[in-house]
Amino acid sequence: MAISIPFFLLLLALYFQYCSSSSSSQVLFLSVEKPEDVIVSKNGLFSAGFQAIGENAYCFAIWFTQPDHQNPTIAWMANRDQPVNGIRSTLSLMKTGNLVLTDAGKFIAWTTDTASSKTLELVLENNGNLVLRELQGSILWQSFDFPTNTLLPGQNLTRSIKLVSSRSETNQSSGFYKLFYDNDNILRLLYDGPDISSTYWPDPWKSLWDAGRSTYNGSRVAVLDALGYFVSSDNYNFKTSDYGLVLQRRLTLDSDGNLRVYSREQDTNEWYVSWLVKSQPCTIHGICGPNSTCSYDSKHGRKCSCLQGYAMRNHSDWSYGCKPKFQLSCNRSNSWFQPTHNIEFYGYDLNHTENSTYRECENLCLQSCDCKGFQLSFQNGQYFTCYTKYLLLNGRCSPSFEGATYLRVPKGMHNFSSHRQTDGECTHVNFVKIDRVYTKEHENSFVKFFLWFVPAIGAFEIFTVFSVWVFLIRTKLKSNRDQQGYHIVANGFRKFSYEELKDATRGFSEEIGRGAGGVVYKGVLSDQRVAAIKRLNEANQGEEEFLTEASIIGRLNHMNLIEMWGYCAEGKHRLLVYEYMENGSLAGNLMSNTLDWKKMYDISLGMARGLAYLHEECLDWILHCDIKPQNILLDSNYQPKIADFGLSKLQNRNNLNNSSFSMIRGTRGYMAPEWIFKLPITSKVDVYSYGIVLLEMITGKSSTMGVQNVSGVEEPHGRLVTWVREKRNQRFEMASWVEEII
Structure with missing residues (x-):
């Protein structure tokens, strides 16, 4: 017995030593309900665990360790677009080698999709890289290969990696701005909005040669080093303002579309901007949405303003831009042009004509129903160039702009000039300046203490009152x-x-x-x-x-x-x-005959854009399976919105012939032949239904009711598509049969 007790104690000590040595690098289970479930890098600079990004919404993230644990700076997120519940959500390293994030104990929100039969460990390295690897050293997965909106020093940006901004400063989901390598091996910034995409860096009006870029290096790799030097394979490079100092840094694509390097002050742990790509924030595309202008000054920062005669679409989000308070007519005699000085718009030109007069440019715009206005720019101090616009996007106040933009508005609306929605007047546009960091001079310690002590007492009193107030409100x-x-x-x-x-x-x-x-x-x-x-x-x-x-x-x-x-x-x-939706469904509007051809054209185009997004652009490949006029809703401006996804089906993008449908879906009269003949179900079934809806809009007839046969007799159960086909076969001239079905 005297021998067994020491032996047992020795085994117990070895066991606890093993647990303490492995717990810092190997994690099998993390719970959202346990704030202490955090992985910390050996140098203590980075932490990984669950972070609250909203009320009862959490993401598994990596952040820069903050001494006071308040408002940490996020470096990476696993599930930024699918937050998990604050109850029973876990991160688990399975025996199969898969790292799984489970939402509320039921749904898989995120996974590494890895597999291994060997012993694994999950390690947060000193550079902020979360690595899942075998004990022998083989890496199965690492966070550096899947960045969100931030690159850390030493983390490569490659052809298969892109940075995507957050939606806003308070919404961490994916936003509209991307940093990536294009097919020409050029590192670019892209605005990828709900409807429009455009690159804004390098400056689109410059040639790649003028921008100092090279297309000949196909390696497509860029990296920021620990000293603040960034180098890219397309010949682009820069140094931060504090280059040479050993500091914590991060390269972040912010929600406003600007790419910035942030450095962390060692004494205060505060972040400051040590480099940014756009010194003129208003040149970033899409920042204020359509029909608006952007202005900037150093005192108030960036401002967005609606154009004269326009109002905000969403008062909490400027990216939606502004909508007109009027409706334009194609009748040129019903339009006039409101001048706006020192405001220019980039892109989306219907025409551009050099050496043009105001009258010539005005007539050119009036010739098109889609023209929303025109811009006269004074070029090289010699002549004016006319740009007619079909979209008013990327507008900015620019005192240096030599020319004016003329907005097309209905006659009788001359009073808009005194009713701008915000006070973003174009006075002087300042550049964002990044100060160069220098070595600080020695300061008197007593004076420094006194200067800090007095404001600290006042700040403490303010903080106490504010904390009590916040506590009562919450x-x-x-x-x-x-x-x-x-x-x-x-x-x-x-x-x-x-x-x-x-x-x-x-x-x-x-x-x-x-x-x-x-x-x-x-x-x-x-x-x-x-x-x-x-x-x-x-x-x-x-x-x-x-x-x-x-x-x-x-x-x-x-x-x-x-x-x-x-x-x-x-x-x-x-x-x-x-x-x-204020204007109800497309079906109701077709029955009441309230739509003119212009509205129906816009509705058709909007429906097509929505379907294209479902089929080709969103993360999940979605088949709607029930496109019909009853499921097309119209807002106050008669813009269409596809609704009712009750019969929709999520498909696997890697298997385009997926036909895993247990039953026929859709509505009689709009269903594609694939359902009847049991052919593979693809996005074509929605396109077929969309075509039937177009025929209903053009002919004014129902898809199944009220169709006349060849003899002119009403067939209560005829099919619209058959009737149109017969009309086409009877008439060989294109214009003739089209006019007949309208």
Whole structure:
């Protein structure tokens, strides 16, 4: 017994020594409910774990270790576009070698998709790289290969890697700006908005030679080193203002589209800008949205302003730009041009003519119904060049701009000049200056202490009062919050309670639509937003399947797709909350004959853009499977939005012939032949339905009812597509049969 007890104690000591040595590098299970579940690099500069990015919304992230643990600077995120719940969400390293982030103990939000039968370890290295590797040293996955919006020193940007900005300073989801290598081996910045994409760096009006770039190096690699020197394979390089000092640094593509290097002050741990790519922030594309202008001054920063006669679309997000308060007519005698001085717009020209007069440019614009205005630029101090615009994008106030922009507005609207929405006048545009860091001179320690002590006392008093006030406000608000829902900042996707939606609809009293999937009611939410609330019929799908589909649809972001604000999954109740469309459905407008040809053309184009996004651009390949006029909704400007994804199907992009449909989907009269003949189901089924909707708009006839046969007799159950085909076969001249079906 005297021998066994020391031996047991020795084994116990070895066990605890093993656990303490391995816990810092190997993690098998992290819980969102345990703030202490954090991986820390050996040098203590980086930490990894769960970070709150909204109310009850968390992401697994890597951040720069902050001494006070307040507002840490994020360097990387795993699930920026699919936050997880604050209850029962975990990060687990499976025995199969896969690192899995689970949402609320049910759904897989993110995974490394790795596999290994060997012993693995998850290590946060001193440079901020999170590495999953075998004990023998073979790397299975590393965060450096999948950056979000930040590059750390020593992290390569390659042909297969891109930086994507955040949506805003408070919304960490993917934004509209990207840094990447294009097919010409050039490092570029791209604005990739909901409808328009354009590169804005290098300056698009310069040749690559003038920009100092080279297309001949196909290695496509760029890196920022520890001393602040950045070098790219396309011959672009720079040094930060504090080059040579050993500091923590990060290269970040910010939500405003500017690429900046931030350095961290060693004494205060504060970040400062040591380099930026755009000293004129207003030259960044898309920053203020369409029909607006950008101005900048060092005192107030960047300002966005609507053009005269336009109003903001979304008061919480300037990227949506402004919408006109008027409707233009193609009749040239009903238009006149409002001059705006010192304002220029880049791109989206219908025509450009050198050595042009004002009258010539005006006539050129009036010849096109799509012309929104024109710009006269004084070139080289010699002559004017005319640019007619079909879109008013990338507008900025520029006192150095020699010329003027003339906005096309209806006659009788001369009073706009005194009603600009904001006070962003073009006075003087300042450049952003980055100060060079120099060695500090020795300061008197007593004076330095006194200068810090007095403001610190005042700041402490202010902080105490502010903290009490914030505590009282938060305590009051917390009692009214839905603690189970996803509340993502900046107009995010959330969960509603059944009672909340019942109150919003006044007991589901105002019905505005009905279909096979359920009934739609009009409601007013607690934040006074008018919503369309769809109450689904008794759902056959389980809660897990419903929440998964709702989450995917909630992530869709396109101006021609209906915006879903949230959902309710409570007991047997399944409800979806959408934005409310003032002009109802396309079906209702076709029946009331309220649409002219211009509106129908715009509606057709918007529908096509929405479908193209679903089929080709969004992360998940989505087939709608039920395109019809009842599912095309129109906003106050008659812009179309595709709605009702109740029959939609998520497909695998790697298998375009996927036909995993357990049943036929769609509505009689709009269904493609693939459903009948059991052919592979692809995006063509939506395109076919879209074509039927176009025929209905052109002919004014239903897809299945009220079609005449060859003898002119009404066939109550004829098919519109058959009738159009017969008309085409009867008439050999193109104009003749087209005119006949209109």
